[in-house]
Amino acid sequence: MPEIAPAPGKTSPPAGSRRRFSWIWLVPIIAAVGGLLLVLRVWMEAGPQATISFQTAEGLESGKTQVRYKEVNVGIVQRVALNPDRTGVVATVRLNKEAAGLLQEGTVFWVVRPRLTLSGVSGLSTLFSGAYIGLDPAGHNAKDIPEKATKFSFVGLEVPPEVTQDRPGKRFTLKAHDLGSLDIGSPVYYRRISVGQVVGYRLDSSGKGVDIQVFVDAPNDAYVNEGTRFWNASGVDFSVDSRGLEVRSQSLLSVIVGGVAFDTIETRLHAAAKPNASFPIYSSETAARAQPDGLPLRIRMRFDQSVRGLSVGAPIDAFGAPVGQVDSIGLELDRTTNQFYALVGATLYPERLGAKTFEEIREFSGSSLEHPSGKLMAAMIERGLRAQLRIGNLLTGQLYVAMAVFPDADPATFKMEEAPFIPTVPNNLDQLQLQLNSILTKLDRIPFDGLGAEVGNLLQGTSRLVKRLDTQLAPEASAMLRQAGKSLAVVGGMLSPDAGLPVNTATLLQELARTARSLRELADYLQTHPGSLLRGRAPDTVPARAPSR
Known part of the structure; x- marks a missing residue:
């Protein structure tokens, strides 16, 4: 077969250069696509x-x-x-x-x-x-x-949170002076039942206090309202009063790890507290249940005696009720006498006497704590209101300030100012000390040397008198006693049973008895025959002779 010649200008490809696409390449392509889809799926x-x-x-x-x-x-x-x-x-x-x-x-x-x-x-x-x-x-x-x-x-947190954020309940902030024995995890009690715990604490913005975060579980968080008061329930609270020794503690756990307790003190209804609400924390249950402090009234007191035993924070009582505390104690120099005296600064809270009493006081005095006129205070001081240091504890010698009325106190003037002076009187011990000093001063004025010489002369004269009595009066007294003995012997002989005086006395008594009997018979006869006083006694009747047989 004759070969066909290529067209002019074109060359034919060599034999075997044409290749068909191999299906084997689909395997890696499918694998790559599958991997890409898998990666895309994982990424998505x-x-x-x-x-x-x-x-x-x-x-x-x-x-x-x-x-x-x-x-x-x-x-x-x-x-x-x-x-x-x-x-x-x-x-x-x-x-x-x-x-x-x-x-x-x-x-x-x-x-x-x-x-x-x-x-x-x-x-x-x-x-x-x-x-x-x-x-x-x-x-x-x-x-x-x-x-x-x-x-x-x-x-991340280095310490796990004590309470998860989805836990039902509320968080509250307690304002305290210091942390005390509290720690994260310390329990929170309501009527001695654990209803929450301390979940955190930090210094406040001023650095002068501590903010303690507590969490109260639901539904017990509904018991925290605007009238609730918190107090530190750590340790054991001892108190000694007229009822004896009283020991109070929330639980054994609070003694070991500390704790916080709360209760609603006021009886009126309050709305439930909002989350993260702030409350002050009191040092004890007694302080928490006390009357509300209200607005403060600053006062000053001058004591001219020793204030050893009086400390900052000591209570001030008015007629037996706590109405304030001592804030400062300092010394001042009196330029007139050049002697030091104690200047005590204190804070009074009249509202502690009760809301009703406080309103009556304000109405009577016509003033308020924001604008005090001093009318009530001046009237009370005029009637004898004074401040006095008294012993609160005989074992420790701790003192407190008592506000009481002393009717016999010296008159004092009162001037209302930012921190008015309250007149004071010495306490009983100081008064006793003054009286003892006065007695000792009077005893020092007695001339004991002259009295001793006079007493010596008196003793010498007494000795001479005793000697004279012994030499002169004693023999005469002996003779007189012997004569008195002889006289008593004669009287005793006359009163003997064999003597003539007792015999004659007995005969005389018998004759007196016969005479009294005769008088009695005469009186009986006259009572029976009263006419005999005029006619005389009637002749005696002859008794009749009995007939013979």
Whole structure:
């Protein structure tokens, strides 16, 4: 067969250069597409990524440490590294897609490890499963938690929160002078039942007090209202009064770890307290149940005697009721006498006498604590109101200030000012000391030397008199006694039974008895025959002779 020549200008391909597409290439293409789809699916199903800062990486491992919420695994730690300034670590975690909404403002993270606290032992399960990161979102229910992540950088807690944010109840802030024996986990009591706990504390903005965070579980948080008062229930409260020794304590746990108690003191109805409301905390139940302080009234007192035993905070009683306390104690120099005296500053709370009494006082005096006129105080001082130091404890010698009326007190003037002076009187011991000093002064004025000489002369004269009595009067007295003995002997002889005087006396008595009997018979006869006084005695009748037989 003849060969066909190629067309001019074209060259024919070499033999075997044409190849068809091989189906074997579909396998890697399908694998690549499947892998790409798988990666795309994993990327689409992957949850958000977040960073958490901790002080240490103890218990954290990349690819192993889990992130849990309510003991459910919701993520895993992907990377652990030092932060840029090398003061801590940053853990990169990835959460599941369905848990993305947990990354929000207010969510807290912490590392769960075995811990021993006042509230008990926690994290024991990590001894076998290893540490994990706990999570607590800010929302209290599912409606409060968004569907997507809104925050991706967090600072982890080094200590787990005592109360989760979704726990039903309310938080309150207690204002205290110091923390005392309270600590995180200390119980909160209502009528001796534990209804909450202390969850945190910090210094206030001024640095002069402590803000204590407490949490009261529902439904007991409804008992906290505007009239509720909190007090420190730590330890044991001892009191000695007319009823004897009284010991009060909330529980054995509060003695060991401290505690807080509360109750509604006022009887009127109050609205329930709002979350994060602030309350002052009192030092004891007695202080909490006392009358409200109200507006203060500053006073000053001058004492010219020793104030040893009086301390800042000592109570001030008015007619037996506590109405204030001592704020300061200082010394001042009196230029007129060049002697020091004690200047005591104090605060009075008239409202402690009761709201009704306080209103009557204001109505009577025509003044208020904001604009006091001093009319009532001046009238009371004119009637003898004075301040006096008294012993409150015989064992310790502790003093307190008593406001009482002394009708015999020296007159004093009163001037109302920002911190008026209240006149004072010495206490009983000082008065007794003054009286003893006065007696000793009078005794010093007695001339004991002259009295001693006079007493010596008196004793000498007495000695001479005794000697004279012994030499002159004694013999005469002996003779007189002997003569008196003889006279008594004669009288005794005359009165003896054999003497004539007793015999004659007996005969005389017999005759007197016969005479008295005759007079009695005469009186009987005259009573029977009264006419005999005129006619005489009738002749005696002859008795009749009996007839003979």
